[in-house]
Amino acid sequence: MRRSKQMAVAVLALVLAFVLTACGGNANGPSGQEAGANATQSAELVGKPWVTSVLQGNLPAEVPEAKNDLYTNTAYDYLAAHQTETGGNAMADHSTELRDSVISAIGDESKTGHDLEQLRIFYNQAADTNTLKEIGTSEIKPYLDRIDAVTSLDEMNELLADEDFPFSPFIVATIRANDTQANNIVGINPNFLFSDAALVGGTFYQETDDPIAQKAAQAQIGTMSMFVGYDFQALGMDSEAMGELISKLTEFETKHGKYLEGAGTFVKQEFGAMAETARDSIFTLDEACETCANYPLRETLAKMKKDGAEHYYISRAWLKGFNDVWTEDNLEAIKLMAKAKVLAEVRPYFDHSAVGEDAEQLDMLMGGTDFKPYKACDSLNTFAQVMAKIYVEDYLPANAKERLTDLSQQLVNTYKDLVGNTAWLSDESRQRVTEKLDNLTLNVLEPDGGYFDYSELELVPTNEGGTLFSNYLLCKQYRYDCEAQFIGQPATKAAPWFYIEPTTLNAFYEPESNSINIVPGFVTSLVYADGMSDEDLLAGIGFTIAHEISHGFDYQGAQMDAYGRPNPIFAEEDVEKFTAKTTALADYYSSIELQPGVMADGQNLAAETCADLCGMQAVLEIAGKSQSFDYAKLYKTMGDIWASVIPAPMFATYAADTHPLANLRINVNAQMFDPLYSKLGVVEGDGMYLAPDKRIAVWGPTA
Numbered sequence: 001m002r003r004s005k006q007m008a009v010a011v012l013a014l015v016l017a018f019v020l021t022a023c024g025g026n027a028n029g030p031s032g033q034e035a036g037a038n039a040t041q042s043a044e045l046v047g048k049p050w051v052t053s054v055l056q057g058n059l060p061a062e063v064p065e066a067k068n069d070l071y072t073n074t075a076y077d078y079l080a081a082h083q084t085e086t087g088g089n090a091m092a093d094h095s096t097e098l099r100d101s102v103i104s105a106i107g108d109e110s111k112t113g114h115d116l117e118q119l120r121i122f123y124n125q126a127a128d129t130n131t132l133k134e135i136g137t138s139e140i141k142p143y144l145d146r147i148d149a150v151t152s153l154d155e156m157n158e159l160l161a162d163e164d165f166p167f168s169p170f171i172v173a174t175i176r177a178n179d180t181q182a183n184n185i186v187g188i189n190p191n192f193l194f195s196d197a198a199l200v201g202g203t204f205y206q207e208t209d210d211p212i213a214q215k216a217a218q219a220q221i222g223t224m225s226m227f228v229g230y231d232f233q234a235l236g237m238d239s240e241a242m243g244e245l246i247s248k249l250t251e252f253e254t255k256h257g258k259y260l261e262g263a264g265t266f267v268k269q270e271f272g273a274m275a276e277t278a279r280d281s282i283f284t285l286d287e288a289c290e291t292c293a294n295y296p297l298r299e300t301l302a303k304m305k306k307d308g309a310e311h312y313y314i315s316r317a318w319l320k321g322f323n324d325v326w327t328e329d330n331l332e333a334i335k336l337m338a339k340a341k342v343l344a345e346v347r348p349y350f351d352h353s354a355v356g357e358d359a360e361q362l363d364m365l366m367g368g369t370d371f372k373p374y375k376a377c378d379s380l381n382t383f384a385q386v387m388a389k390i391y392v393e394d395y396l397p398a399n400a401k402e403r404l405t406d407l408s409q410q411l412v413n414t415y416k417d418l419v420g421n422t423a424w425l426s427d428e429s430r431q432r433v434t435e436k437l438d439n440l441t442l443n444v445l446e447p448d449g450g451y452f453d454y455s456e457l458e459l460v461p462t463n464e465g466g467t468l469f470s471n472y473l474l475c476k477q478y479r480y481d482c483e484a485q486f487i488g489q490p491a492t493k494a495a496p497w498f499y500i501e502p503t504t505l506n507a508f509y510e511p512e513s514n515s516i517n518i519v520p521g522f523v524t525s526l527v528y529a530d531g532m533s534d535e536d537l538l539a540g541i542g543f544t545i546a547h548e549i550s551h552g553f554d555y556q557g558a559q560m561d562a563y564g565r566p567n568p569i570f571a572e573e574d575v576e577k578f579t580a581k582t583t584a585l586a587d588y589y590s591s592i593e594l595q596p597g598v599m600a601d602g603q604n605l606a607a608e609t610c611a612d613l614c615g616m617q618a619v620l621e622i623a624g625k626s627q628s629f630d631y632a633k634l635y636k637t638m639g640d641i642w643a644s645v646i647p648a649p650m651f652a653t654y655a656a657d658t659h660p661l662a663n664l665r666i667n668v669n670a671q672m673f674d675p676l677y678s679k680l681g682v683v684e685g686d687g688m689y690l691a692p693d694k695r696i697a698v699w700g701p702t703a
Contacts, residue, residue: 050068050069050071050072050663050667050687051064051069051072052594052595052663053069053071053072053075053079053663054079054644054645054646054654054661054662054663055595055645055646055648055651056083056084056087056645056646056647056648057083057648059072059076059079059080059083060072063076064076064687065686066632066635066680066688067680067681067682067683067686067687067688067689068686068687068688069663069667069687069688070635070639070666070667070670070671070676070680070688071639071642071662071663071666071667072663073639074635074636074638074639074640074666075639075640075642075643075662078090078640078643078645079643079645082643082645083645084645085647086647087644087645087646087647087650088643088644088645089643089644089645090526090640090641090642090643090644091505091524091526091641091642092505093526094524094525094526095505095521095524097395097524097525098387098388098391098395098503098520098521098524099371099374099378099503101390101391101394101395102374102377102387102390102391103371103374105390105394106119106120106123111394114454114455115386115389115390115454115455116386116390118383118386118454118457118458118459119377119383119386119387119390121459121461121466121471122376122377122382122383122459122468122471122472122475123373123374123376123377124373124462125462125466125467125468125471126348126349126372126373126376126377126468127372127373128462128468129351131462131467132350132351132468133351133353135350135351135467135469136350136351137234137235137350137351139350139467139469139470140342140343140346140350140469141235143165143166143167143342144235144339144342144343146159146165147159147335147338147339147342148335148339150331150335152328152331153294153326153327153328153331153334156331156334156335156338157295157296157299158296160296160299160300161296161299161300161302161303163303166473166476166477167341167342167345168300168303168304169337169338169341169342169345170191170295170300170322170337170338170341171188171189171191171297171300171301171304172188172189172191172499173186173187173188173189173301173304173306174186174187174189174483174495174498174499175187175483175486175487175492175495175498175499176313176495176512177491177492177493177495177512177513177564178278178282178311178313178512178564178565179491179563179564179565180439180441180491180493180513180514180563180564181491181563182491183310183488183489183490183491184309184486184487184488184489184490184491184492184495185282185309185310185311185312185313185487186301186306186309186311186312186313186487187312187313187314187499188288188297188301188312188313188314188319189314225246225249225250227344227347228242228245228246228249228340228343228344229242229246230352231340231343231344231347231352232245232340232343233352234343234350234351234352235343245336248332248333248336249333249336249337249340251333252325252330252333252334252336252337253337255321255324255325255330271555271558271559271568271570271575271578271579272559272568272575274555274556274559274566275559275560275566275567275568276566277315278559278560278566279566280316281313281314281315281316282311282312282313283311283312283313283314284310284311284312285297285298285301285307285309285312288312288314288319291316291319291320291323292319292320292322292323292326293323294323294326294327295322295323295326304480305480305481305483305484306480306483306484306487308484308487308488309487309488310488346469346472348372348375348376348379349376349468349469349472350468350469376468376472378501378503379501380479380498380499380500380501381472381475381476381479382472382475382476383475384501384502384503385451385452385454385497385502386451386454387503388446388451388501388502388503388519388520388521389446389451389520391503391520391521392445392446392520396445396520396523396528397529397530399530400445400523400528400530401444401445401446404444404445404518404523404528404541404545405442405444407537407541407542407545408442408444408516408518408545408549409442410622411542411545411546411549411618411619411622412437412440412442412549414546414618414621414622415437415546415549415550415614415618415699416434416437416438417621418617418618418621418699418700419433419434419437419699420434421699421700421701422699422700422701422703423701423703424574424577424703425574425577426571426573426574428571429569429570429571429574432561432562432569432570432571433553433569435561435562436514436552436553436561436562436569437549437552438562439514439562439563440514440515440516440549440552441493441494441513441514441515441516442515442516442518443493443494443496443497443515443516443517443518444516444518445518445519445520445523446520447492447494447497447502448492448493448494448515449492449493449494452479452482453482454478456478457474457475457478459471459474459475460474483498486498491513491564492513493513493514493515494513494515494517495510495512495513496508496510496513496515496517497517497519500517500519501519501521502519502520502521503519503520503521504519504521504522505521505522505524506519506521506522507519507522507541507544507545507548508548508551509548509549509551509552509557511551511552511556511557511559511560511564512560512564513564514552514560514562514563514564516545516548516549517548518541518544518545522541522544523541526540526640526641527540527541527544527641528540528541533633534623534626534629535623535629535630535633535634535637536633536637538619538622538623538634539619539633539634539635539636539637539638539641540637540638540641542619542622543615543616543619543638544615545615546614546615546616546618546619547611547612547614547615548611548615549614549615549618550610550611550613550614550615550618551607551611553569553614553698554582554606554607554610554611555582555606555607556607558570558578578698581696581697581698581703582606582610582698584696585602585606585609585610585613585696586602586603586605586606586609587602588602588668588694588696589601589602589605589609589660589664589668590602590603592664592668594655594661595651598652598655600655600660600661600664601656604656604658605658605659605660607658608658608659608660609660609668610698612660612665612668612669613668613669613672613696613697613698614698614699615669616669616670616672616673617672617673617697617698617699617700619634620673620675621700623675624675631675631679631680632679632680635666635670635680638666639666642662642665642666643662644661644662646661667688670688671688671689671690671695672690672695672696672697673695673697676688677689
């Protein structure tokens with residue numbers, strides 16, 4: 001399977017679009033080729049009401065005045081410097097800071113400590129390319145051969161239940177807190193190959209006549225298929241056989257993927273539908289096994305040390321769909337999928353040089369040849385938690401956690417003040433919203449309760465017979481042992497840190513644990529540094545934290561109560577008022593032309609635009625308490641942080657994301673609140689002007 005370098009760059013850009021969008025964005029755009037065919041590049045390309053400067057090739061020749069286009073004015077220097085084929089993204093530019101810091105610590109032999117020494121063993125084995133080439137696929141192939149030897153579904157079930165088969169390719173099981181006043185349960189995600197891609201998956205398999213959604217599915221499957229192809233190439237499979245294999249896998253995946261209800265599904269349903277679905281997703285183990293009787297669920301969970309929970313959380317429709325395709329008729333596809341899933345799991349732990357010239361493309365997609373050893377360590381099953389801890393302790397300012405926690409609490413208190421002064425909210429709803437804010441957990445730079453204790457992990461050095469793959473299996477088993485201790489214990493309000501690498505460039509709110517999670521990977525020098533001014537602090541990480549807090553009250557978060565239970569927090573009389581405001585905001589976004597003939601999809605953006613709006617309001621509320629606050633500096637820093645240049649072939653993909661484009665995140669939200677007018681002097685007739693009766697607020701006295 002030959003791929004050109006240009007194709008690899010395009011796919012890498014697509015992967016970055018998924019990974020680098022705050023809050024786990026869902027990139028539902030067409031393929032780069034299709035988008036490129038529809039894109040228009042012209043210096044005269046003007047959206048309404050702002051120049052579409054985020055699109056490569058459409059930067060005005062001169063800096064526009066802030067009163068006409070705040071975003072382009074503030075971000076102009078960055079935009080001008082990145083009018084290249086690959087574009088640019090300010091956040092992505094800083095995304096390697098944690099990686100570089102950890103690699104430095106690994107290479108500094110003067111730094112000692114048990115966790116670092118174990119990480120160093122693993123990293124050095126991953127960097128030993130000669131040994132990896134000598135080993136090749138010899139350690140992995142016996143497990144694949146066992147899959148090949150299966151002749152019936154019963155034999156497949158026996159293999160998956162076998163303790164000597166260290167893989168559970170079809171089940172992801174994680175610690176979950178669905179009621180923070182109760183005990184931890186286990187969340188089960190039965191998945192195949194493509195539908196477990198980072199937070200986007202099964203949405204692509206919903207039946208739809210929307211050509212954009214159909215093209216998005218093709219693009220996502222195509223991206224994931226490239227990885228599958230490289231894995232099987234390493235086993236010696238030729239391109240023709242791979243094409244047939246991927247077609248079979250895609251067909252099989254589609255049978256199941258259509259049952260997944262992604263977050264976007266609930267945007268199109270009545271308020272409360274998500275809570276109803278959540279209530280229907282709690283099972284005892286006996287009930288789950290009965291619903292999925294064809295698959296050895298109990299045995300699989302026992303092998304993962306997660307069979308001791310009182311309750312399990314699984315999508316009922318998805319579990320039934322999984323059971324329906326786990327049949328003898330599908331055995332051949334199940335075997336192929338099992339091999340693909342095992343290979344995907346161990347991709348960083350074996351040598352791919354056998355794929356020949358395409359190894360360069362695979363290296364590029366995995367972060368580059370120089371950083372393959374880091375990639376092997378950056379996993380939940382290996383050392384992501386250790387690396388995040390090293391970064392916080394060794395490289396971030398000593399007072400970072402304290403200062404960011406104080407800022408987070410200040411923003412929570414600001415929301416409480418805004419909620420207290422919101423006239424449309426009934427006393428009953430106000431009490432529930434306030435209760436949710438009072439019980440919000442702030443997981444800043446480390447999870448509530450701390451990271452896993454790795455003091456008992458002992459890897460085997462190379463000179464004692466250890467290999468990268470064998471040590472990976474030790475790490476994986478150690479993680480299972482650590483997680484097993486949490487089952488049935490009082491609810492862990494940092495449960496999401498057990499299923500999302502804390503090294504990731506991300507910050508997010510989780511409704512089930514009612515928690516804000518600022519993971520170390522997000523805290524780069526772009527958004528936080530020692531001695532940073534109040535303006536820069538609020539514009540960077542402050543805006544992000546305020547945005548995430550608001551997710552507790554968007555269409556998803558508002559369907560969960562203060563303790564993570566599926567009980568909507570708005571009284572029935574307030575639901576219509578709340579949805580009217582979010583609908584008005586969605587309608588406003590839908591009136592914005594991104595490029596000729598392409599309008600923003602306000603409904604698709606509903607949750608994120610509401611969070612942006614409320615986040616901006618909270619930041620400005622704090623700013624307003626200082627008479628000397630520099631608003632121009634605040635807006636300038638926001639522009640610098642969100643600066644982004646999108647290559648034309650990728651524009652439709654970004655435009656279809658659940659997050660608004662960078663220029664809209666700045667311009668739309670700034671124009672909704674008074675400081676733009678009173679501090680920057682925007683008046684009627686200016687491009688940034690919005691009539692008072694058109695301005696939207698969800699909370700506070702102006703709502």
